[in-house]
Amino acid sequence: MFxxxxxxxxxxxxxxxxxxxxxxxxxxxxxxxxxxxAWLIGFGLFFLGRQINVKQINxxxxxxxxxxxxxxxxPILLNNITRGSRRWINIAGTTIxxxxxxxxxxxxxxxxxxxxxxxxxxxxxxxxQPDLGSAISILCLIIPVIFYDKKIFKLSLIIGVCLLTISPxxxxxxxxxxxxxxxxxxxxxxxxxxxxxxNVIQSKIAVGSGGIFGKGYKKGTQGQLLxxxxxxxxxxxxxxxxxxxxxxILIIFFAYYFLLRNLFNKAYNTTxxxxxxxxxxxxxxxxxxxxxxxxxxxxxxxxxTGIPLPFISVGGSSIMTLLLSIxxxxxS
Numbered sequence: 001m002f003x004x005x006x007x008x009x010x011x012x013x014x015x016x017x018x019x020x021x022x023x024x025x026x027x028x029x030x031x032x033x034x035x036x037x038a039w040l041i042g043f044g045l046f047f048l049g050r051q052i053n054v055k056q057i058n059x060x061x062x063x064x065x066x067x068x069x070x071x072x073x074x075p076i077l078l079n080n081i082t083r084g085s086r087r088w089i090n091i092a093g094t095t096i097x098x099x100x101x102x103x104x105x106x107x108x109x110x111x112x113x114x115x116x117x118x119x120x121x122x123x124x125x126x127x128x129q130p131d132l133g134s135a136i137s138i139l140c141l142i143i144p145v146i147f148y149d150k151k152i153f154k155l156s157l158i159i160g161v162c163l164l165t166i167s168p169x170x171x172x173x174x175x176x177x178x179x180x181x182x183x184x185x186x187x188x189x190x191x192x193x194x195x196x197x198x199n200v201i202q203s204k205i206a207v208g209s210g211g212i213f214g215k216g217y218k219k220g221t222q223g224q225l226l227x228x229x230x231x232x233x234x235x236x237x238x239x240x241x242x243x244x245x246x247x248x249i250l251i252i253f254f255a256y257y258f259l260l261r262n263l264f265n266k267a268y269n270t271t272x273x274x275x276x277x278x279x280x281x282x283x284x285x286x287x288x289x290x291x292x293x294x295x296x297x298x299x300x301x302x303x304x305t306g307i308p309l310p311f312i313s314v315g316g317s318s319i320m321t322l323l324l325s326i327x328x329x330x331x332s
Contacts, residue, residue: 006330012259016311019252023240024314027223028232031314038316042323049104049327054275058112065109065118068102072125086129099126099134100317104325107141107282111275116145116152130176133293133306140289144281148274186303199235202228203298206238214245232314234306237298252312256291260284266329276332283325 017039025032057064075086075098082088088095102122110119119142126135146156163170171180181196189197206222209215220242222228231239241249267280287310294309296302308315310322 006262008258009262012255012262013311015251015255016259019240019244019248019255020312022217023236023243023312024232026218026243027220027239028314031232034316035314035319038319039323041316042320045320045324046327049324049329050331052328052331054108054111054279054328054331055273057108058275061109061112064105068105068109069122069125071098071102072122074098075129076125085131087131087134097134097315097317099129099131099138100315100321103138103141103286104283104321104328106138107279107286107325108275108328110141110145110282111278116142116149117155119145130179131306132179136293136305137286137290137307140286141282143285144278148278182303182305186297186300189300199229199304200297200300203235203238204300206235206242207299210241210243210245210249212246214241214243214248217243219243233308234294234304234313235298236313237295237309240312241298256287256310260288263287263326263329270332273332276329280329283322283329287322 024035074089078089088097110116123135123139146152185197189200193201202222206228222242223231223239228235263284267277270276290307290310293302293307297304308318
């Protein structure tokens with residue numbers, strides 16, 4: 001477990017776990033036990049994932065794909081609306097987000113599939129919920145497949161150019177009103193400082209006020225006094241920056257760096273195993289892009305999309321599936 005850089009992987013997990021629990025105990029103490037249970041189950045899933053052979057999924061990939069699509073469609077059928085979207089389902093008193101749970105399984109299908117563009121089907125289903133952030137996160141899984149296959153790469157370029165060309169029409173006829181408002185307020189949050197631009201403004205204040213060492217544990221004003229909305233999910237980065245400062249943020253960055261370095265090294269050490277190679281790159285890109293987007297929206301460089309910060313934001317579904325995914329990566 002400690003060979004070939006896996007010690008740094010374990011240290012990365014330890015750092016992210018400690019900061020996650022520390023910050024939740026500060027800004028949302030009622031969720032600490034729930035988050036600890038998610039981590040405990042997640043580590044169990046990590047060891048379960050180590051028993052999964054990516055190549056052996058090939059024979060059942062289409063069954064997995066169909067089950068994932070059905071599972072993603074369940075929130076729409078059940079019509080449980082929360083904050084304007086249907087993203088969650090309730091099972092035995094526990095809330096589960098199918099778009100998070102299905103990510104490793106969809107990546108397993110992608111890694112073994114000869115028709116990767118079918119991946120757009122689950123992306124489309126998530127857009128119907130509507131959940132733009134999760135749709136982007138799931139779409140990112142296809143990135144290594146695009147670069148691996150020259151034909152898919154050329155086709156993706158053509159599709160990308162076409163989408164860019166018709167982007168004004170997409171904005172006008174496809175995006176929901178709340179998505180349009182997020183784009184407008186990203187460009188100019190001061191246009192509605194007490195309404196749609198409020199979240200970003202408060203987030204930037206929290207990040208900037210933390211300084212080098214932060215205001216201290218439970219001493220953040222934006223997070224503790226409830227000025228910062230969604231402080232334990234979408235804006236956990238801002239709440240952390242306020243209380244732990246630049247020092248705490250750099251610790252998180254180093255943890256991400258060592259985690260991603262291990263994953264990319266693992267990928268390029270398994271180039272002779274195409275499914276595992278693609279799966280590893282897909283999960284690495286997912287973590288990197290989710291972190292990039294979440295931090296970008298917290299500091300006002302990107303529109304708010306609702307994408308969680310991996311291993312830091314509150315969310316049992318996200319942590320458990322990420323740990324399962326990394327377990328699968330280290331299955332061989």
